[in-house]
Structures are given as structure tokens and as C-alpha cells.
Amino acid sequence: MTPVSAALEQTEDRSGLPSLAVVGATGAVGTVMLALLSTRQNVWGEIRLIASPRSAGKKLKVRGEEVEVVAISAEAFDGIDVAMFDVPDEVSAEWAPIAAARGAVVVDNSGAFRMDPDVPLVVPEVNAEAVRSRPKGIIANPNCTTLSMIVAMGALHHRYELDQLVVSSYQAASGAGQEGIDTLHDQLMKVAGNRDLGTTPGDVRRVVGSALGPFPAPLVLNVVPWAGSLKDDGWSSEELKVRNESRKILGLPNLKVSATCVRVPVVTTHSLSVHARFNTEVDVDEAREVLRDAPGVLLFDNPAEGEFPTPADVVGTDPTWVGRIRKSLDDPQALELFVCGDNLRKGAALNTAQIAEVVAKELTQA
Numbered sequence: 001m002t003p004v005s006a007a008l009e010q011t012e013d014r015s016g017l018p019s020l021a022v023v024g025a026t027g028a029v030g031t032v033m034l035a036l037l038s039t040r041q042n043v044w045g046e047i048r049l050i051a052s053p054r055s056a057g058k059k060l061k062v063r064g065e066e067v068e069v070v071a072i073s074a075e076a077f078d079g080i081d082v083a084m085f086d087v088p089d090e091v092s093a094e095w096a097p098i099a100a101a102r103g104a105v106v107v108d109n110s111g112a113f114r115m116d117p118d119v120p121l122v123v124p125e126v127n128a129e130a131v132r133s134r135p136k137g138i139i140a141n142p143n144c145t146t147l148s149m150i151v152a153m154g155a156l157h158h159r160y161e162l163d164q165l166v167v168s169s170y171q172a173a174s175g176a177g178q179e180g181i182d183t184l185h186d187q188l189m190k191v192a193g194n195r196d197l198g199t200t201p202g203d204v205r206r207v208v209g210s211a212l213g214p215f216p217a218p219l220v221l222n223v224v225p226w227a228g229s230l231k232d233d234g235w236s237s238e239e240l241k242v243r244n245e246s247r248k249i250l251g252l253p254n255l256k257v258s259a260t261c262v263r264v265p266v267v268t269t270h271s272l273s274v275h276a277r278f279n280t281e282v283d284v285d286e287a288r289e290v291l292r293d294a295p296g297v298l299l300f301d302n303p304a305e306g307e308f309p310t311p312a313d314v315v316g317t318d319p320t321w322v323g324r325i326r327k328s329l330d331d332p333q334a335l336e337l338f339v340c341g342d343n344l345r346k347g348a349a350l351n352t353a354q355i356a357e358v359v360a361k362e363l364t365q366a
Ligand SMILES: NC(=O)c1ccc[n+]([C@@H]2O[C@H](COP(=O)([O-])OP(=O)(O)OC[C@H]3O[C@@H](n4cnc5c(N)ncnc54)[C@H](OP(=O)(O)O)[C@@H]3O)[C@@H](O)[C@H]2O)c1
Pocket: 023, 024, 025, 026, 027, 028, 029, 030, 050, 051, 052, 053, 054, 055, 056, 072, 085, 086, 087, 088, 089, 091, 109, 110, 111, 142, 143, 144, 174, 175, 176, 177, 178, 179, 343, 344, 347, 348
């Protein structure tokens, strides 16, 4: 323990605060979660780190202290008030109900429960009140692509009432977890310095070889119009998530949504080009004001000065950045926007932490 953390330990009284488990603490989202828990205002007593048996005994740092990772088991949830799950769908599906049965309120980052009618799907800036109705003791965190735009869309919906979203995503490698990050870096190493690449059909594929990781085509020097698994009629699971989750969060079961999800060679931060159509005519200056005033949104929209959101500037920050706002030329009720959000922060760990903090406040006040 460093002298600084030792001093903090002495001054910080955590008695009476709810206890927290971070399940999946060793993963891409879990790593960002530990960093967030170390910098946000502390509302937690004990923080317990849980992962697969492969990681048991590993030591990770949170709030300046080394904490040993424990293997997942029913007993690992004893004494835990809130359990964040940052693990694959099938792990959440199996273990979240066990944690809830042991008395923890689960905040789940996976896709296992998002569309369950008895599980609220929450973005605190948009529908924080939904947290209170959780018959299964489970609250779901939306997927990173939906989350990267929904705070801005919620603010505009509040003013103009959404009718339709047409969305193209530009999704980062880390959306596919640590394996996605590693694959992009490995592919970058393979192509670095080769100035002939990207000039003939298949040349990038030949250099990358079979090491495609979680992607169906080389990601480096490429754009891949695919994320997730194949569903009916050619849609990808990611595209259907954007549609279904936007509808549930906004409470608009009939919202028209068309999404095309695309993977780009960016490490972290998803971008979306959005055509948003509303039930009333829009005023672009007023829309800018709405976004400027919206909690969790950062308006960055001055193309004359080269100011618009890009992943390279947005990564590592909390807000949803919005720029390139234009009134549609052929539809007075529609806006065109470009939105960026760090998929590991607001797109995952930050939103989960915010939901958990809403629950912590409720438990502390009870
Ligand atoms: N990446 C994103 O942008 C993003 C955004 C929103 C939501 N999510 C969701 O968040 C979840 C985690 O994603 P990630 O990107 O962080 O994945 P990841 O990097 O692959 O990490 C997976 C984590 O789950 C743990 N785990 C795997 N199998 C387990 C088991 N049987 N029992 C207990 N723990 C187990 C791993 O522990 P070990 O290290 O011990 O294997 C690791 O800590 C997924 O459901 C994902 O869909 C991801």
C-alpha cells in the first residue's frame, strides 16, 4: 500500500456503506470499472472482485488498494448488497439469479436480461426512475452501441418526440472485449510499415492471415459491416439490439428504428451517424440548446473550426459527444447528427456504475 492510499484508508470511514461485488473484474469492461470506482466519489463499503476460477488469487488495484480476485461461487455473494456483472451473457444468465437470491441487487452489463419484461433497462439520464421496479432483483445495462447515442436522443425526444431513428454505427474493436483489442493490436503490428498494403484485392487478408479474432474479416486497414450474430432476414444481433433497446429505454414500443452496425479499426469509442425524425418540426439552434443543457451530453459542433467529435478525442471521457448537427434538407421534422461515446465508459462501466450508485443511495436511505 502506498503512503497516499494508507492515509486515505485512515481518513475514509466506509462503515455503514453498501458492499459491492464486481463480477468480471479482469475483463475489458471490468478494468475500466475498477478505474472508475477509484476516481468517482466513493459510496461503497467493501468492494469484492470476482472472476472465473482462472483468475482466482490475482491481485487488482481499486481505490488505491490491492484486492485479491475470488472465483465465482454462490458463497462469493454472501454479504454483498450490489453486484455488477461484467461477464459474457451465459455467465450472467447462470449467476445473476444466484446473486439476487443471496440478497444482492444485480446490475447486469450483459445481454442476458435486457429484454426481459421483469427487468428494467436503465440509463440514469433518461429513465432513472425505472431502477425501483425490479421484481427479479436484476437491473440491466443497455448495450454499448445503444448507450453511445441514447442520452442525446433522450434529450431530443423529450423536446420533439421521436418518430424514427436511422442509424449507422462505426464501432470500436473493444466492443468485442479484450480479445477484440488484442486482435486489432496484433493486426496493426503485422501491417505496420508496409506501404504497399491496401492496393490490391486480398493483400490485407493475406498479411493478416487467419488471426481474425472475434471479427469476420481483417479489421486493420478495413471497415467491416458486421457486429454480433446472424438473425432473421439478414439482420445482425447488434442491429436488433439498437432497435429493441432504444424502444424499451425511451418507452416507445412502436419507434421505427433501422440500424446498420459497422466495425472500424478504432480501439475504443463507438461513433454513430444518426438520422432522427420527430413528430414536430425541429429548429436546429433550439436543438443545439437542448443538447448543450442535457446532463451527460457534450456539444462539440463547429465544423468551421474543425470541431466535431472523433473517437481519438472522445476516448477516456464520460459524456456523449454530439456534433455535425444539421436540419435534414428534405424533411423539416428531422435532424442529422454525429455522436461519439466511449463504449467502455458510458457504453458499459460508467452507466453500470451510475445505476449502482442510484441503488446505493436507495439502500443507504432505506
Ligand atoms: N466491451 C464493450 O464495449 C461492452 C459494452 C457493453 C457491455 N459489454 C458486455 O459486458 C460483458 C463483459 O464484456 P468484456 O468486453 O469486458 O469481456 P471480456 O474482456 O472478455 O471479459 C470477460 C470477463 O468475464 C469473466 N468470466 C468469463 N467467464 C467466466 C465464468 N465462467 N465465471 C466468472 N467470470 C467469468 C472473465 O474472467 P477471467 O479473466 O477470469 O476469464 C472476465 O473478467 C459482456 O457481456 C459484454 O457483452 C461489453
